[in-house]
Amino acid sequence: MNPADLPLDLDALLAGLRPWIECESPTFDVAAVNRMMDFAASELVAAGAIVTRFPGPPGLGDCLRGDFPHPRRAEPGILMMSHLDTVHPVGTLKTLPFRRDGWRCYGPGILDMKGGAYAGLQAIIALAKAGIETPLPVSVLFTSDEEIGSPGTRDLIMEQARRHRFILVPEPGRPGNGVVTGRYAIARFNLLAEGRPSHAGSQLKNGRSAISMMAQQLLAIEAMTDDDCTFSVGVIQGGQWVNCVPTTCRAEALSMAKRQADLDRGVERMLALGVQNTDGTRFSVTRGVTRPVWEPDAATLELFGLAREVAADLGWSLEHGSAGGGSDANFTGAAGLPSLDGLGLLGAGYHTLEEHIEVGSLLQRTRLMAGLLARLTA
Known part of the structure; x- marks a missing residue:
């Protein structure tokens, strides 16, 4: 089967993608995420899948698994894994509406990664409509x-992934029309500065500003960045009244490295910043979520080789490489499960108000994933 022969219509695909984008789903808005999951569940059922819903951990939305009909349904198969949460708050559609502008299409989360999740589902649907049965059973998560x-979902991800032979992840494709066969290690940190309160007008010198403490530490943290390991601070919250010397200030930091050993050293440096001062103030660092480094093994490279054959049938040369920025393939790839990431759409500007896809990649990547599903065997 040549995936180029699948009867896919670009305008119809774009029309189907629109409601995915217009159902806004920022991670921390549980109701919004669950509305998105409700919609995705209906799409899965319409596509013929049996849907299992997993209640979300406290403060987070639910998750879905869709299992498609197959004579070998009980056997390990292919798991196509996507996330439907985005970084864009509800209301972003007012400034970043779904719109097509030539060969670009804009919208919150369209590239990272609702477009890829949608394309993966459309690949499964296209094969079924063409009467093509995949050699292995297919599920989506x-x-x-x-x-x-x-x-909150790492345990679920690994539990589901270990039931399958292959993991496909339609995160955004690499620039240059490539896919991802490895990802850098990433660690998150929670920072807390604890000062001493006083009235900022009449007793300023009696206080110790937690915001000032945090500001000094942030500069020191970002100055630790070198060629092997990066450090950045992306969230900061402190103070409540401008006429009070702030007692607490919180922040979140991120460290990223190409090699696990470099990240481990970075973690040690971050944790060593904690200090208890003699005046009662203190600065503490606690380790948050960590994604292990994923380096491609023989099984992942074999999976890429098959994808490259599919791409050749579609008329282009598929490249691969490691990428910064985490994905859930960090977990599955590092665990030795054959995983191929970056199968999703091409574009730019994700996590910004310029987020867009290259329209042609919607057809191209849907065909790529369909061809891969049709060729993967035990």
Whole structure:
């Protein structure tokens, strides 16, 4: 089967993608994420899948698994794994509406990664409509907290992944029309500065500002960045009244490295920043979610080789490589499960108000995933 022969219509695909994008689903808005899961569940049922819903951990949305009909349904097969949470708050559609502008299409979460999740489902649907039975059974997993490192769903992800032979992840494709066969190691940290309160007008010198303490530490943290390990601070919250010397200030930091050993050293440096001062103030660092480094093994490279054959049939040369930025393939790949990431759409600007896909990649990547599903065997 040549995936180029599948009867796919670009305008119809774009029309079907629109409601996925217009159902906004930021990670921390449980009701919004669950509305997205409700919609995705209806799409799965319409596609013929049996849907299992997993209640979300406290403060997080639910997850879905869709199992498609297959004579070998009980055997290990292919898991297509996507997240449906985004970084864009509800209301972003007002400034970043779903719209097509030539060969770009914009919208919150369209690239990271609702477009890829949608394309993966359309690949399964296209094969079924063409009467093509995949050699292995196919399931999809939609999760709710990848944008914060998957703290609540990691166990579910690994439990589901270990039931399958192959893991396909339609996160955004690599620039240059490639896929991802490895990812850097990532660690998150929670920072807390604890000062001493006083009235900022009449007794300023009696206080110790937690915000000032945090600001000094943030500069020191980001200055630790080198070629082997990066450090950045992306969240900060402190103070409540401008006329009070702030007692607490919280922040979140991120460290990333190509090699696990470099990240481990970075973690040690971060944890060593904690200090208890003689005046009663203190600065503490606690380790948050960590994604292990994923380096491609023979099984992953064999999986890529098959994808490259499919791409050749579609008329282009598929490249691969490791990528910064985490995905749930960090977990499955590092565990030795054959995983192929970056199968999703091409574009730019994700996590910004310029997030868009290259329209042509919706057809191209749907065909790529369909061809891969049709060729993977035990």
